[in-house]
Amino acid sequence: MSIAFTPGEPAGIGPDLAVIYAQKNNDKNLLVFTDPDLLLARAKKLNLSIKIIEQDTTSKVGEICVFPIKTSVKTKAGVLNPNNAQFVLNTLDIATKHCLNTKCAALVTGPVHKGIINQSGIDFTGHTEYLANLSNTPKTVMMLATEGLRVALATTHIPLSSVAQHIKADSLEQTLNIINTALQDQGITNPHIVVCGLNPHAGEDGYLGSEEIEIINPLIKQLNHQGFNLTGSVPADTAFTVDALIGVDCVLAMYHDQGLPVLKTLGFKKAVNITLGLPFIRTSVDHGTALSLAGTGDISLGSLHTALDYAQLFIDNQHE
Numbered sequence: 001m002s003i004a005f006t007p008g009e010p011a012g013i014g015p016d017l018a019v020i021y022a023q024k025n026n027d028k029n030l031l032v033f034t035d036p037d038l039l040l041a042r043a044k045k046l047n048l049s050i051k052i053i054e055q056d057t058t059s060k061v062g063e064i065c066v067f068p069i070k071t072s073v074k075t076k077a078g079v080l081n082p083n084n085a086q087f088v089l090n091t092l093d094i095a096t097k098h099c100l101n102t103k104c105a106a107l108v109t110g111p112v113h114k115g116i117i118n119q120s121g122i123d124f125t126g127h128t129e130y131l132a133n134l135s136n137t138p139k140t141v142m143m144l145a146t147e148g149l150r151v152a153l154a155t156t157h158i159p160l161s162s163v164a165q166h167i168k169a170d171s172l173e174q175t176l177n178i179i180n181t182a183l184q185d186q187g188i189t190n191p192h193i194v195v196c197g198l199n200p201h202a203g204e205d206g207y208l209g210s211e212e213i214e215i216i217n218p219l220i221k222q223l224n225h226q227g228f229n230l231t232g233s234v235p236a237d238t239a240f241t242v243d244a245l246i247g248v249d250c251v252l253a254m255y256h257d258q259g260l261p262v263l264k265t266l267g268f269k270k271a272v273n274i275t276l277g278l279p280f281i282r283t284s285v286d287h288g289t290a291l292s293l294a295g296t297g298d299i300s301l302g303s304l305h306t307a308l309d310y311a312q313l314f315i316d317n318q319h320e
Contacts, residue, residue, distance in 0.1 A: 001104065003031070003308065004033060004104040009291075010084055010087065011081065012289025013111070017301060018030065018039060019039055019048055019064070020048070024061065029058065030308075031056055031066070033066075033069055033094055033098075035087070039052065047297075049062055050063070051064070054067070071084050071087045078294045082116050082117075086120070096134045096135065099282075105281070106280065106314065108283050108285075110285060111287060111289045112289070113289050127275070127282075128275050135280070137279065139171075139277055142274075142276075144264075144273050145274060146266055146267025146272070151251050151262070152175070152251070153255065154172060155256070157256065158255075160257075163198070167211050169215050172219055182274075182277075183249055188249050194244070194252065196251065196253050197216060197232070197236065198255075199212065201235045202232075202235045216233045217232070220232050220233065274310060285304055
């Protein structure tokens with residue numbers, strides 16, 4: 001069964017990833033949800049030869065399996081156009097349906113440009129929230145992983161000024177349940193999850209904030225009594241040291257930029273974004289649209305390969 005791939009922003013490097021991926025023998029078959037003309041034009045710009053196949057599988061180098069979805073307007077590499085925002089969402093809509101209907105084994109997403117989608121008049125905060133809405137999933141968790149480190153997020157794409165009001169016991173409990181189950185599904189028997197505090201020094205016993213004392217720590221104690229293996233809350237500035245990460249399966253950060261700069265510093269170009277809690281497997285590259293590199297060929301497929309490897313890992317574990 002194929003893995004669905006949505007290249008994301010058509011002016012970015014997503015189409016390049018599909019074209020370059022097809023140039024080599026690969027052990028994973030992609031079904032690319034995009035405009036065939038976009039791929040042909042990008043291949044020409046890259047001086048590469050491709051053949052579009054409108055079917056699910058191919059084993060031939062240089063062939064790309066495509067589910068055709070037309071762009072609204074012609075795309076120029078590196079040049080954003082809000083008129084193609086709905087096209088980007090159309091690819092996600094149709095690829096998601098293929099996953100929900102088990103026509104595809106997993107969804108791997110390329111980078112989108114949130115700003116241009118919002119500029120088009122469509123309210124869009126990110127893949128994580130959009131896919132949850134598409135699949136009627138009440139709660140999802142964003143987790144990034146690279147070699148030696150997994151970081152999950154209690155909150156995702158919201159302003160920093162709004163984070164504290166979103167740190168609630170019921171939401172954190174759901175988040176930790178989803179992470180714990182997902183790690184068990186990956187074969188980790190008793191996942192050790194480290195929970196960061198929200199405030200500097202994890203609140204310094206209440207002198208720098210009360211969320212740890214009132215919400216986070218009581219929940220950790222409660223869940224540990226239920227059989228979880230949680231440590232925290234810990235100060236985020238020491239949670240990611242080499243010694244602190246020994247024996248840790250995942251770190252739960254309270255907000256986006258509390259944990260992800262560390263992971264991306266450690267594993268940029270070889271990290272993966274995973275949405276936990278969806279009724280299908282979804283992974284993503286960890287980089288942006290890289291508009292200035294679109295059509296140049298000067299890109300790395302490292303993160304795409306990592307995203308595909310993690311998707312395959314989840315697929316294999318489902319079948320065990």
